[in-house]
Amino acid sequence: MRYNSCMFIRKRTVRKKGRTYDYWELVECERTERGPRQRSVAYIGVAEPGVRIGMKLAASREGWPHQKSLIDNVEPEWVEVDVKRVRFERTRAFGGVWLGMELLKLLDLPKLLREIMPGGFEDVPWWSMSLVLVLGRLLDASSELRLAEHIYERSAMSDILGIPAGKVNDDRLYRALDKLLEHKDRVESHLCGRLGALFGIEYDLILYDVTSTYFEGLADGNEEARRGYSRDHRPDCKQICIGLVVSRCGMPLGYEVFEGNLNDVKTVKRIVSTIEKRYGQADRIWVMDRGMVSAENVEFLRQGGRRYILGTPKSDLRKFEKDLLGEDWVKIRDGLEVKLCASPDGVETFILCRSDQRREKERAMHDRFEKRIEEGLAKIEETCKRKRYQVAMIARRVGRLLEKNSRAAGLFAVDVQTDEDGAARVVWSKVDEWRDWARLSEGCYLLRSNVKDWSAEDLWKAYIQLTEAESAFRIHKSDLSIRPIWHQKKERVHAHILVCFLAFVAWKTLARLCAKAGLGDEPRRVLDELAQIQMGDVVLPTRDSREIRKRCAAKPTKHQAILLQRLGLRLPTHLRTIEM
Numbered sequence: 001m002r003y004n005s006c007m008f009i010r011k012r013t014v015r016k017k018g019r020t021y022d023y024w025e026l027v028e029c030e031r032t033e034r035g036p037r038q039r040s041v042a043y044i045g046v047a048e049p050g051v052r053i054g055m056k057l058a059a060s061r062e063g064w065p066h067q068k069s070l071i072d073n074v075e076p077e078w079v080e081v082d083v084k085r086v087r088f089e090r091t092r093a094f095g096g097v098w099l100g101m102e103l104l105k106l107l108d109l110p111k112l113l114r115e116i117m118p119g120g121f122e123d124v125p126w127w128s129m130s131l132v133l134v135l136g137r138l139l140d141a142s143s144e145l146r147l148a149e150h151i152y153e154r155s156a157m158s159d160i161l162g163i164p165a166g167k168v169n170d171d172r173l174y175r176a177l178d179k180l181l182e183h184k185d186r187v188e189s190h191l192c193g194r195l196g197a198l199f200g201i202e203y204d205l206i207l208y209d210v211t212s213t214y215f216e217g218l219a220d221g222n223e224e225a226r227r228g229y230s231r232d233h234r235p236d237c238k239q240i241c242i243g244l245v246v247s248r249c250g251m252p253l254g255y256e257v258f259e260g261n262l263n264d265v266k267t268v269k270r271i272v273s274t275i276e277k278r279y280g281q282a283d284r285i286w287v288m289d290r291g292m293v294s295a296e297n298v299e300f301l302r303q304g305g306r307r308y309i310l311g312t313p314k315s316d317l318r319k320f321e322k323d324l325l326g327e328d329w330v331k332i333r334d335g336l337e338v339k340l341c342a343s344p345d346g347v348e349t350f351i352l353c354r355s356d357q358r359r360e361k362e363r364a365m366h367d368r369f370e371k372r373i374e375e376g377l378a379k380i381e382e383t384c385k386r387k388r389y390q391v392a393m394i395a396r397r398v399g400r401l402l403e404k405n406s407r408a409a410g411l412f413a414v415d416v417q418t419d420e421d422g423a424a425r426v427v428w429s430k431v432d433e434w435r436d437w438a439r440l441s442e443g444c445y446l447l448r449s450n451v452k453d454w455s456a457e458d459l460w461k462a463y464i465q466l467t468e469a470e471s472a473f474r475i476h477k478s479d480l481s482i483r484p485i486w487h488q489k490k491e492r493v494h495a496h497i498l499v500c501f502l503a504f505v506a507w508k509t510l511a512r513l514c515a516k517a518g519l520g521d522e523p524r525r526v527l528d529e530l531a532q533i534q535m536g537d538v539v540l541p542t543r544d545s546r547e548i549r550k551r552c553a554a555k556p557t558k559h560q561a562i563l564l565q566r567l568g569l570r571l572p573t574h575l576r577t578i579e580m
Contacts, residue, residue: 006030007041016545023546032162080543087539094156094553095533095560095571096139101160102569103506104131106198112190116183124167129176131161132168137503139531141481144173156535159551177495184498188254189278191505195251199512203279205248205462207287208271209469210264211476213483214239222490228261232483240485242497243271250468251508254278255501257494264291269300276304285309285451287463293448302347302450309463312350312446323352324440330456338456343448351447351459359443366438369408376401377414381426388423391416398426410434475507476500479524517566526563533560533571 012023026041104110113127135157136147152158153165180187195201212230214237219225225238232239239260245253256274258267272286286301290311301308317324320341329337335356340349380397383389395416402409414428447463454462476482482500487493510523519526533554540548556564556571564571 014545021544023544079546079548081548082541082543085541089537089539091534091536092154092156092159093531094159094535095556096527096531097135097156097160098533098553098571099510099527099530099569100135100138100506101131103509104134107191107194107505107509109134109187109191109502112187113180113183116186117179124163124172126176126179128161128163129168129172130180132157132163133173133176133180133499134502134506137480137499138506139527141479141503143486144177145170148173159535174492177492177499181491181495181498184494185278187498187502191502192253192279195505195509198509199251201247201249201251203247203253203282203284205285205287205465206253206275207246207248207466207469208243208268208292209289209466209473210241210243210258210267210291211473212239212241212260213477213485215488216484216486217488219485219488221488222493224257224259224490224493226260228259232477237484240493241267242482243267244469244472245271245275246469246472248462248465248468250472251512252472252501252505255497257497265294265297268292268297272301272304272306281306283307285462287466289466290314298448307449307451309447309449309451309459311463312448314441314445316446317441317444318437320350320352320446321437321440324354324444329354332457332460338460340456348448348450349452349459351449351456351463352444353447353460354444356443358445362442363439366408366411366442369405370411372405373401373408373412376405377412377426377428384423384425388421391418391424394424394426411438472504476504479507480504513567517568519563519566526567529563530560 007026007028009024010027012025014021014023027038028041029036029038031037110127110131113130114125117125117127117130119125119127132147132152133144136142136151139155140147140151142151148168148170152168157163158165158168192203196203212228212232214230214232214234215222215225216237219238222240224240226240227235227238228241230237230239241258241260241262241264242255243258244255247253254275256267256271258270268288281304285307287309288311290313293310293312298308298310323339323341326339329339331337337354339352339354341352343350377398380394380401384394398414398416402412402414411430411434412428413431414426417425417427419425447459449459451459480500480503482497485493485496487496507523510527511521514523514526515521533556535551535553538550538552540550542548553571553573
């Protein structure tokens with residue numbers, strides 16, 4: 001942040017071969033949060049007294065009228081450059097950092113952080129260090145230690161943020177995490193409003209889903225880290241659950257962190273109450289999958305006058321067997337049909353959905369598990385013929401087989417009996433009723449809603465947008481590396497997730513800009529392409545033993561230039577600390 005600046009000329013004295021030479025340079029001095037900073041604007045060389053007086057007048061506020069006469073009357077000074085010693089120094093990654101900073105500026109995040117995290121006696125403002133964390137997570141997701149020791153000095157963050165590499169260390173980054181976490185609610189509210197203003201997003205439809213992420217280490221100091229159902233297939237590790245709320249287009253509205261062993265059903269009241277406390281109880285529709293559904297949650301949503309569209313356990317399809325056999329289905333598209341069914345109390349509407357693609361998938365699954373059970377039972381029968389076994393042992397083997405292939409276990413009626421010699425034998429058959437129901441219900445699923453003024457197609461489309469929340473979790477876990485969590489303290493874990501959330505907002509902002517520019521919906525490819533742009537210092541040695549140093553960015557390739565032009569962005573050619 002720049003407060004004010006002034007310009008003056010300064011003499012530089014150089015000794016060469018026993019002789020003293022005086023040179024002049026034009027210097028700009030500016031006051032910043034980190035104290036006064038000076039930079040050379042231009043090297044003037046040997047200047048006559050009249051020229052120096054004119055420059056002083058031109059650099060002063062009172063001397064602005066002399067500026068034009070100075071330019072018109074003073075001849076430019078030319079220097080001879082030793083082309084054999086021209087070099088390019090301090091090559092570092094620039095394009096990705098610059099693009100990330102442009103996205104954060106578009107979101108007004110630097111301005112917000114500067115307001116809510118005012119500077120104190122710290123050497124580097126905490127809001128600046130917070131931007132380092134977010135940019136690092138967006139561009140090269142890794143630990144704070146690697147960010148401090150490797151990534152920062154190899155990138156142009158120091159040039160863009162104005163923080164020297166020597167000032168960035170893991171301890172300062174950890175403390176910045178603590179400071180940033182204090183303002184979580186304020187940051188979320190700001191981003192919600194800013195995204196709505198930028199892209200015209202309406203938060204009338206709220207998609208809610210839950211995922212888990214696991215820890216490396218014991219995490220004994222974090223009471224939220226517990227073992228539970230792991231969506232990452234790491235039941236051996238402690239974990240936490242994260243509930244994410246997004247709009248119908250996938251733009252994030254907020255998130256909450258829950259204990260690792262908390263059932264999805266028990267998160268609904270907490271997340272709904274949190275969002276309503278922060279943004280008010282507007283006329284919005286909550287969309288959740290069947291893992292969130294319970295009689296208590298449905299009653300909670302109804303009592304508050306909230307509208308909802310919920311997935312329903314497949315076991316409830318039994319109640320609508322006659323409707324499944326009916327012919328009055330509404331075709332939405334090829335291979336997909338829906339049907340509205342009124343509930344007995346008239347309060348809700350149930351939506352039956354039937355998908356050909358889903359039917360093929362479930363039928364193949366049932367056939368695969370059926371074959372496995374048949375082969376397993378045949379092996380058990382053969383084993384019983386070769387050797388005498390106790391009934392209890394064979395019963396356990398049969399139970400494990402059915403449990404392992406539970407999708408088709410209902411098709412088999414298995415009985416472990418004792419023959420006349422006291423040995424165990426297996427008797428089994430297939431249940432035709434189960435197969436008939438499986439064939440009828442394959443590819444079908446059920447939704448429930450208390451929205452009365454929407455068609456079956458509108459309700460189905462709203463529910464299917466839950467894939468946006470699932471996509472958000474995939475981005476968090478793959479591109480932003482929210483897992484595994486290495487932090488052991490509860491507060492640091494929450495701050496880590498907040499940084500990932502902010503990077504995800506920047507990611508979705510770039511995705512919307514790409515979609516608007518006709519570049520598809522692959523922001524990672526755009527980010528990776530522009531991240532290849534490098535910057536460095538061009539050093540020009542002159543005959544009089546001076547070195548002219550120019551900080552420049554590489555010229556974009558033709559493909560990079562097209563991306564920048566489509567996004568409406570202009571890459572700077574000469575670098576200085578970007579004003580925020």
